[in-house]
Amino acid sequence: MATVARENIGLLNDKIVIKVSKEDYLPTFEKKIKDYTKTANIPGFRKGMVPIGMVKKMYGAAIYTDEVLKTVEKELYTYLDTEKPDIFAQPLALDADIRSMDFNNPSEYEFGFEIGLKPAFELASLSKAKLTLHKVKATDEQVQEEIVRMQIKGGKMTEPETIDNEENVLNVLFTESDKDGNAIEGGIEKENSVILKYFTPAIQKQLMGKKKDDTVVFQLSKSFDADKLEMMLQDLGFAKDNKEAADKFFKLTIVKIGLVEKRELNEEFFNEVFPGASIATEEEFRKKLKEEIEQYWAAQSRNQLQDQIYHFLLDETKMEFPAEFLKRWLQTGNAEQRKTAEEAEAEFPMFSNQLKWTLISDKIIKDNKLEVTADELKESMKAEVMRYFGTMNLGDDISWLDSYIDRMMKDEKQVDASYRRLVTEKLFSWAESQVKPTEKEVTGEELTAMQHNHQH
Structure with a gap:
């Protein structure tokens, strides 16, 4: 036996x-x-x-x-x-x-x-977490910038005879030349589009009043500020940090002058931006837009708070692993995923962090009975489909939608992805209810920088 x-x-x-x-x-x-x-x-x-x-x-x-x-x-x-x-x-x-x-x-x-064996562990106490909820308040300047952006996006392109506005879009021919504008044999020749305000003030002044077929000779490094210079170097086929290329001269020939005629701030425009909101005045429009901007930043702020929660739980929850066993296990995966001993050793820190978060999240879900029902899955998938179609007119009869969702519910990968997303949302909603972050007002740029520099 x-x-x-x-x-x-x-x-x-x-x-x-x-x-x-x-x-x-x-x-x-x-x-x-x-x-x-x-x-x-x-x-x-x-x-x-x-x-x-x-x-x-x-x-x-x-x-x-x-x-x-x-x-x-x-x-x-x-x-x-x-x-x-x-x-x-x-x-x-x-x-x-x-x-x-x-x-x-x-x-x-x-x-x-x-x-x-999986370790037994105690979850770090979220009530002891010192976290910060970064709040962004939409300024009147930000609202104005967004309005101008939308006016230009929905505007009509015109073709004025002369350059007279920093918003002029110039179709130009760049021809590599000497400082006197004589073309260099075998040099670069490329057509491009540039907004006048991208040039330095001195070049803008030089271009004002110019017409189609007029030319200007300039040196790249003295015609664009640092960020725009990098962009222009790449557009012309150079590396963005190529100092030798930045010192080259080009003759710029104006091929076409354009200017976007901005949309008027009227009810038609307001209703295109916010369908069904019945906005009649510019004041109402600005108020609504400010709310939208602040809602966007509130969502970004919440994401950043969740990132802090993630790192607090990961850093402060103590647990041990059978490290040598797991490294050997990494070396015995299927042929495509199998690691060498050196690869397993190098990748183990990241792998163990992922494993740790899986155990933490599983414990939170189990201990707090966080569940996703079939109805919640269906509603989530339905919302995804509706977002996909956006503002398209689907007609009065959308009975097809239910059968479409039923087919989606039979797709295991689709269901699994939706379940994971929903249960993760519930996990972080629970975690947020356990913390008392200190509020701090920041700019949108500062919050964006935090998100870019603190990824997991």
Whole structure:
């Protein structure tokens, strides 16, 4: 009869030894051999009439080894199912010499497996977290900038005869030249579009009043500020930090002059920006736009608070891992994911952080009974579909939508992705309810910088 023994071999690392006797696997081996005599196709013998000795000679070793290993695997998973140790991944088989197995001499075999155990841990107390809720207040200047942006986006392009506005869009031909405007043989020649205000004030003044086909000679480094210079260098095919290229001269030939005629601030424009809001005056429009901007920043602020919560839980929740087991496990994945010992060592810090967050989030979800119902999944998918169609007119009959959602609910990947997103939202909503952050007013640029510089 098979026996299972378990012993500790390290931190959260146990060894399971399975012993099987011939009584455990021999009956199934003999049955499988008999079944082969009935189904094997061997030249010179009729089907079902192959001698058992012939089958053993041809297939015995492979069948024998397979049945022994199947018996061992069955005993292992019966043990794990009964004892339910909380383990990482799958057990790792320890080295065993299966070449010594001989079906002519059935005997007792012993196989070892290594398991990594999940740690018991206490969640860091969120009530002790010193967090900051960064608030962005929309200024009148920001509202005005957004209005101008939308007026230009929805505006009409005109073609004035002369350059007379810093907002003029210039279609120009860049021709590499000397300082006197003589084209350099083999030099760069490229057409591009540039807004007049991108040039330095001195060049803007020089271009004012110019018409189609007029030319100006300038040096790149003296014609654009640093950020715009990088952009122009890349547009012309250079590296953005190429100082030698920045000192080149170009003759600029005006091909076309454009100017966007801004949309008027009237009810038609207000209703295009905010359909169904019934905004009649510019004052109402500015108020609504300010609310929208602040709602956007409130969502960004919440994301940044959640990032702080994530890092607090990750940094302050103490737990240990069976590190060596997990590194070996990383080396035994499938062919595409398998790591070398060096890769496993290098990637382990990031891997263990991901593992730690998984255990933390699983504990929060389990302890607080955070669940996502089928109805919530359906509503979430429906909202996604509606966002996809946006403001498109779907007509009065949208009965097709329910059957479309039902089909989506049968897609396991779609359901899993929606479930993970919804349960993560619930996890962070719960976590936010446990903290009392200090509020601090910041600019949008400052909040954006925090998000860019503090990713996980």
